[in-house]
Amino acid sequence: MAVMEFELIERYFTGCGSERDDVVLGVGDDAAILSLPAMHELVVSTDTLVAGIHFLPDVDPCSLGHKALAVNLSDLAAMGARPAWVTLALTLPQVDEAWLAAFSQGFSALAHQHGVQLIGGDTSSGPLSITVQAMGFVEKGRAWRRDAAKPGDLIYVTGTLGDAGLALQAIQQQLAFPQHERDEIISRLEKPTPRIVEARALNGLVNAAIDLSDGLLSDLGHILKQSDVGAVIEQGQLPLSAAFCACQQNEMAAQLSDECWQMLPLSAGDDYELCFTVEPQKRGEVESLLLAQGIDACCIGVIDAESGLRCVQENGELFHTDKVGYEHFKGSA
Ligand code: ADP
Ligand code: MG
Numbered sequence: 001m002a003v004m005e006f007e008l009i010e011r012y013f014t015g016c017g018s019e020r021d022d023v024v025l026g027v028g029d030d031a032a033i034l035s036l037p038a039m040h041e042l043v044v045s046t047d048t049l050v051a052g053i054h055f056l057p058d059v060d061p062c063s064l065g066h067k068a069l070a071v072n073l074s075d076l077a078a079m080g081a082r083p084a085w086v087t088l089a090l091t092l093p094q095v096d097e098a099w100l101a102a103f104s105q106g107f108s109a110l111a112h113q114h115g116v117q118l119i120g121g122d123t124s125s126g127p128l129s130i131t132v133q134a135m136g137f138v139e140k141g142r143a144w145r146r147d148a149a150k151p152g153d154l155i156y157v158t159g160t161l162g163d164a165g166l167a168l169q170a171i172q173q174q175l176a177f178p179q180h181e182r183d184e185i186i187s188r189l190e191k192p193t194p195r196i197v198e199a200r201a202l203n204g205l206v207n208a209a210i211d212l213s214d215g216l217l218s219d220l221g222h223i224l225k226q227s228d229v230g231a232v233i234e235q236g237q238l239p240l241s242a243a244f245c246a247c248q249q250n251e252m253a254a255q256l257s258d259e260c261w262q263m264l265p266l267s268a269g270d271d272y273e274l275c276f277t278v279e280p281q282k283r284g285e286v287e288s289l290l291l292a293q294g295i296d297a298c299c300i301g302v303i304d305a306e307s308g309l310r311c312v313q314e315n316g317e318l319f320h321t322d323k324v325g326y327e328h329f330k331g332s333a
Helices: 003-013 059-079 095-112 162-170 180-192 196-201 216-227 242-249 253-254 258-267 280-292
Strands: 022-024 040-050 082-092 117-125 129-139 154-158 207-212 230-234 275-277 297-302 309-311
Touching: 003 117, 022 242, 059 082, 059 095, 059 129, 059 196, 059 216, 059 275, 082 095, 082 196, 095 117, 095 253, 129 196, 154 280, 162 180, 162 242, 162 258, 180 242, 216 258, 216 275, 216 309, 230 258, 242 253, 242 258, 258 275, 275 280
Parallel strands: 082 117, 230 309
Antiparallel strands: 040 129, 082 129, 154 275, 154 297, 207 275, 230 297
């Protein structure tokens, strides 16, 4: 590795995030050394973001640093794990120090917020691509798995759905929404909040969980398949943000088809909310906890034994979810 690259790592990626006591050796050696607490299991996840595929190459580098970490922390949240350590493999087309400074600032700020330390990585040259590996831990046997949903479980989601998908439409099709709402949904796309706090609060109360990166229908579908169950969800219960509703009620709403508006909360990706299932006997405990801790999550349906995902519209009719997908967004402006 060239001297220049050592300097870059020293400048931008040493001391990034929190300084943790359980890091025996961090950035600078051939590998890091970490000590895992007793009676816990290690939870590991990795995600790559490629320019032009997962993000627009001219996106704000500070937001990109945030998002590269956020999507990985979101995976740990979906396992019910406490995040601790991350590695960062960066492939850069050129050395742009202003870009690196902003990227590492966005990354480090979010790492600090969740007590996470950057403990190593790799830096090479090539087309812009970012791979983060996130590691955390969970009490033995208490991780949330996709294969653990049971008939009768209630299905919850955190936050709101469809904002990031609407933002992508707004950017790609240059839709004219009111500025405040437009900024709000774009920040949901570019700076998603990993639901770590929510996941830790719900420790012990959840059967199965997943984070919503590809859209509710697709991601909940993974839980159903792996748990060998089905589900009924109520379209009218899907949580929508004030910004989403304001855009939908605005005179500019006709820029998208009715069907597109209906599909965004169901099938658009990138929201990074959690979808989790709860045994019906635990409903009271979960609802009081959500209320007491000010956690934004709501019940959208129920798991049942009959396979498949049934989505009930507000008029009581079934919505045919097998026909839906991203192709509905194409040419809808
Ligand atoms: P090696 O050649 O042994 O793989 P490197 O020269 O790639 O080591 O990296 C030197 C040190 O810098 C290692 O501790 C590695 O983990 C760390 N490192 C390299 N790139 C990054 C990065 N982008 N972020 C954090 N740490 C990094
Ligand atoms: Mg290396």
